[in-house]
Amino acid sequence: MSYKLDYISRLLQRTSSKRIEHYVISRIWHLLDNYDLKMTPQQYVSRELSQYALTDVYFPQIGLHVEVNEPAHYESEDRINRDLKRQKQIEVNTGHQVFVIDCREDILGIHSQIDKLLSKINSEVKEQIENGIFKPWRPENEHNPNYWKNNGYINISDEVSFFTIEDICLLFDADYQKTKRGFLRKGAIANPKNINQLIWWPSEHPRSGWLNNFDEAVGTITETHSDEKRKSDHYYHHAQGTHIRICFFHYTDILGLTNYKYVGVFTNDKEKSNPEIGTVWKRIGDKLNLKTTEISEI
Amino acid sequence: MSYKLDYISRLLQRTSSKRIEHYVISRIWHLLDNYDLKMTPQQYVSRELSQYALTDVYFPQIGLHVEVNEPAHYESEDRINRDLKRQKQIEVNTGHQVFVIDCREDILGIHSQIDKLLSKINSEVKEQIENGIFKPWRPENEHNPNYWKNNGYINISDEVSFFTIEDICLLFDADYQKTKRGFLRKGAIANPKNINQLIWWPSEHPRSGWLNNFDEAVGTITETHSDEKRKSDHYYHHAQGTHIRICFFHYTDILGLTNYKYVGVFTNDKEKSNPEIGTVWKRIGDKLNLKTTEISEI
Numbered sequence: 001m002s003y004k005l006d007y008i009s010r011l012l013q014r015t016s017s018k019r020i021e022h023y024v025i026s027r028i029w030h031l032l033d034n035y036d037l038k039m040t041p042q043q044y045v046s047r048e049l050s051q052y053a054l055t056d057v058y059f060p061q062i063g064l065h066v067e068v069n070e071p072a073h074y075e076s077e078d079r080i081n082r083d084l085k086r087q088k089q090i091e092v093n094t095g096h097q098v099f100v101i102d103c104r105e106d107i108l109g110i111h112s113q114i115d116k117l118l119s120k121i122n123s124e125v126k127e128q129i130e131n132g133i134f135k136p137w138r139p140e141n142e143h144n145p146n147y148w149k150n151n152g153y154i155n156i157s158d159e160v161s162f163f164t165i166e167d168i169c170l171l172f173d174a175d176y177q178k179t180k181r182g183f184l185r186k187g188a189i190a191n192p193k194n195i196n197q198l199i200w201w202p203s204e205h206p207r208s209g210w211l212n213n214f215d216e217a218v219g220t221i222t223e224t225h226s227d228e229k230r231k232s233d234h235y236y237h238h239a240q241g242t243h244i245r246i247c248f249f250h251y252t253d254i255l256g257l258t259n260y261k262y263v264g265v266f267t268n269d270k271e272k273s274n275p276e277i278g279t280v281w282k283r284i285g286d287k288l289n290l291k292t293t294e295i296s297e298i
Numbered sequence: 299m300s301y302k303l304d305y306i307s308r309l310l311q312r313t314s315s316k317r318i319e320h321y322v323i324s325r326i327w328h329l330l331d332n333y334d335l336k337m338t339p340q341q342y343v344s345r346e347l348s349q350y351a352l353t354d355v356y357f358p359q360i361g362l363h364v365e366v367n368e369p370a371h372y373e374s375e376d377r378i379n380r381d382l383k384r385q386k387q388i389e390v391n392t393g394h395q396v397f398v399i400d401c402r403e404d405i406l407g408i409h410s411q412i413d414k415l416l417s418k419i420n421s422e423v424k425e426q427i428e429n430g431i432f433k434p435w436r437p438e439n440e441h442n443p444n445y446w447k448n449n450g451y452i453n454i455s456d457e458v459s460f461f462t463i464e465d466i467c468l469l470f471d472a473d474y475q476k477t478k479r480g481f482l483r484k485g486a487i488a489n490p491k492n493i494n495q496l497i498w499w500p501s502e503h504p505r506s507g508w509l510n511n512f513d514e515a516v517g518t519i520t521e522t523h524s525d526e527k528r529k530s531d532h533y534y535h536h537a538q539g540t541h542i543r544i545c546f547f548h549y550t551d552i553l554g555l556t557n558y559k560y561v562g563v564f565t566n567d568k569e570k571s572n573p574e575i576g577t578v579w580k581r582i583g584d585k586l587n588l589k590t591t592e593i594s595e596i
Contacts, residue, residue: 002404009321016314023307023324030328035405106300107333 003139004035010254011041015056020103020110021068025057027114028066032121036136037061038159041254055090055098060159061135062124063096066117071104090217145171148290155287160262161253165201168248168260171290172199188245194293196244201260203250214249214263221247221266224278232275238268244295245281246288265295301437302333308552309339313354318401318408319366323355325412326364330419334434335359336457339552353388353396358457359433360422361394364415369402388515443469446588453585458560459551463499466546466558469588470497486543492591494542499558501548512547512561519545519564522576530573536566542593543579544586563593 008029015022029039040058055065073083087098099120101113128134135158141147142159145167154160154171162168165185169176172191179186187210191197202212202221209230213222225231244267248260265285272280285295306327313320327337338356353363371381385396397418399411426432433456439445440457443465452458452469460466463483467474470489477484485508489495500510500519507528511520523529542565546558563583570578583593 002406005318005321005405005408008405009317012321012324013314013317016311016320019307019311020303022314023303023310026310026321026324027328030325031331033329107303108300110303 004137007139007254008039011039014041014254018068018070020070021056024068024101024103024110024114025066027111028057028117031114031118034122034125036134037121037125038137040159058096059121060157061137062121062128063094063157064121064124065090065096065098067098067100069100069102074102074104086217093217093219143167152291153287153289154262156262156264157286158262161259162248163258163260165260168199168201174199191246191293193291197265197293198243198245199248200245200266201248201250205250212249216263219264219283220269220272221249221281222278223281231278235273235275235279238279239270239273243268244284247281302435305437305552306337309337312339312552316366316368318368319354322366322399322401322408322412323364325409326355326415329412329416332420332423334432335419335423336435338457356394357419358455359435360419360426361392361455362419362422363388363394363396365396365398367398367400372400372402384515391515391517441465450589451585451587452560454560454562455584456560459557460546461556461558463558466497466499472497489544489591491589495563495591496541496543497546498543498564499546499548503548510547514561517562517581518567518570519547519579520576521579529576533571533573533577536577537568537571541566542582545579 012022012026012029015025025039032039038060040060041056056068057066058064059066067083067087069083072079074080083100087100090096090098099117101110101117103110105113125134142161143163145162148154148158148160148171162171165179166176168174169179169189172193174189174192179189187202187207188198188200191199202210202214202223204212204214206226209226211224211226213224214220215222223234225234244265246265247263249263250258250260253259264283265288266281267284269280269282272282285297287296288294289296310320310324310327313323323337330337336358338358339354354366355364356362357364365381365385367381371377381398385398388394388396397415399408399415401408403411423432440459441461443460446452446456446458446469460469463477464474466472467477467487470491472487472490477487485500485505486496486498489497500508500512500521502510502512504524507524509522509524511522512518513520521532523532542563544563545561547561548556548558551557562581563586564579565582567578567580570580583595585594586592587594
């Protein structure tokens with residue numbers, strides 16, 4: 001079975017508990033009928049930790065989120081306002097668009113909204129192709145460090161994701177052996193091409209007391225520790241100066257595989273960090289030049 | 299939410315445990331994109347009781363079954379032969395066609411098979427429309443006894459299905475009050491227009507010891523009783539003469555509603571029945587004229 005069939009059928013299966021959402025998502029996929037377009041759930045953000053729920057589907061190549069709102073979303077003014085606020089926040093913080101499908105309508109109404117979405121997606125893809133900037137979905141490249149090394153830079157929209165820390169090191173010509181220390185593995189290593197940049201692989205799962213909360217809508221990672229003393233020590237250590245981290249967020253993907261996904265370049269947010277919350281890292285760049293180590297700001 | 303959206307989204311949800319089958323079925327539905335075509339699981343046959351597993355999807359208007367064979371279906375010669383035998387049996391007994399989708403292929407291969415299926419369905423529908431015999435899917439009519447009364451006849455391919463025994467009686471102008479006897483309800487009533495025909499509503503669920511095994515592929519219903527004496531008494535009672543039963547099979551549909559579905563006209567099969575197995579009823583007609591009580595043979 002091909003990777004794409006495996007991937008997309010698992011993605012559809014994931015949503016099957018929400019009957020109408022599932023119907024809408026499967027319809028979008030089948031009617032788009034474009035093997036070069038990646039459709040992704042925003043799974044590498046932990047729902048439990050994030051202040052905001054995730055969008056239902058995301059098209060990374062065109063920066064478009066789709067929200068499938070089952071009738072329950074419209075049950076109260078409060079819920080409606082929360083949804084709108086969240087949508088606005090995603091758009092402002094990520095520069096992405098959010099397309100909402102209102103499932104209070106009947107089958108014809110829902111199909112008609114999907115048709116509008118498909119037209120939008122298709123015309124944006126067409127425009128990218130005409131401008132020579134469309135990047136077809138190539139799962140075999142996404143996970144290949146040599147491919148990105150040759151490419152010369154990595155960008156959030158490229159969906160760069162590695163299976164191992166060794167592959168991250170390979171991308172930067174960093175010494176993989178130095179990531180090991182006894183039984184524990186270090187959570188980061190300096191970029192050999194720029195010692196002011198730390199290559200970092202935080203996890204959504206707690207590790208030796210460390211906990212990382214990645215809020216993708218806002219573009220922040222909050223680093224805390226279950227031990228108050230260690231949390232505040234860590235905060236004071238990063239309260240001064242400018243720290244830069246190239247971040248590969250660790251999560252388990254839809255196929256059940258461990259992934260370290262490139263989610264951008266971050267710096268310490270001195271305003272938001274404090275000894276109680278911990279150290280807050282805010283995203284300052286989407287794109288990283290692997291040779292010059294230059295960061296392109298959002 | 300409209301009935302059709304409710305119906306089809308539940309049908310898709312039902313198959314979601316089998317990932318690839320589910321992918322294929324949702325693709326068929328979305329790419330057909332024809333609200334007038336009913337797609338149905340063969341749910342009113344109990345999987346536990348039937349000797350043969352069911353087809354995955356059935357299109358009653360064109361008499362076409364679709365089998366989605368996940369790779370496991372091809373794991374042994376024995377399994378392959380069983381599948382073929384069963385397919386043949388369905389085709390011979392029902393006069394329907396069976397279209398098999400082989401999921402050992404990759405995503406392009408599976409999509410290409412689905413494309414062939416869609417062409418086939420679309421051309422058969424087009425032909426029916428041109429010949430003026432196409433009957434669009436109208437769930438509101440399926441369940442309405444007055445609609446069928448006006449129609450003058452019922453046919454298996456029409457998907458006639460009632461929510462209550464009262465509605466069955468209404469169709470035949472039978473006296474609903476006579477179906478009651480104390481706390482129990484009778485399982486049948488004579489057709490007022492032809493006392494040689496019994497209107498029968500057997501259930502897939504055991505009732506006071508009675509158990510009915512409906513094998514749709516073969517077109518038989520086996521009537522047994524948990525009590526050996528009652529089973530053999532029942533057999534001897536039907537071993538002589540010709541008994542005719544107009545059958546509405548009782549089951550719970552995809553929306554969780556009780557249904558009595560018209561599954562044809564049956565007669566006692568003297569060869570297959572015996573005191574051990576019980577009374578076997580074989581289908582002898584698909585279509586029943588409600589005024590003349592004439593049965594059209596298969």
